[in-house]
Amino acid sequence: xxxxxQKLCHKSSSLKRTSVESIYLINLVNFGLDFTQTSxxxxxxxxxxxxxxxxxxxxxxxxxxxxxxxxxxxSMNDIDLTSDGTRNTTSSCQNVQxxxxxxxxxxxxxxxx
Numbered sequence: 001x002x003x004x005x006q007k008l009c010h011k012s013s014s015l016k017r018t019s020v021e022s023i024y025l026i027n028l029v030n031f032g033l034d035f036t037q038t039s040x041x042x043x044x045x046x047x048x049x050x051x052x053x054x055x056x057x058x059x060x061x062x063x064x065x066x067x068x069x070x071x072x073x074x075s076m077n078d079i080d081l082t083s084d085g086t087r088n089t090t091s092s093c094q095n096v097q098x099x100x101x102x103x104x105x106x107x108x109x110x111x112x113x
Contacts, residue, residue, distance in 0.1 A: 074098030
């Protein structure tokens with residue numbers, strides 16, 4: 001999923017006012033944003049809504065944004081990414097600000113609302 005968002009802003013310095021909605025994913029490896037290599041990309045006002053599925057990796061949700069240009073105003077609502085049956089899923093995040101509501105696994109950088 002992060003590959004898709006990175007491609008959307010490949011030739012731009014920002015990703016703003018974007019919504020990812022109503023997706024069912026099967027055996028995904030990582031879901032989220034990983035812009036650590038492209039620190040010049042400004043990511044803000046991104047909404048993830050109604051996303052369900054299974055993860056083949058332990059880390060189902062990963063947000064890794066730049067220290068110099070952190071991701072802001074990230075919102076997750078109604079997200080449920082469970083294990084493919086082999087392990088429990090977790091999440092990780094760096095330099096991300098935003099909110100979450102009904103998100104599994106819970107994202108530690110995002111505040112619950």
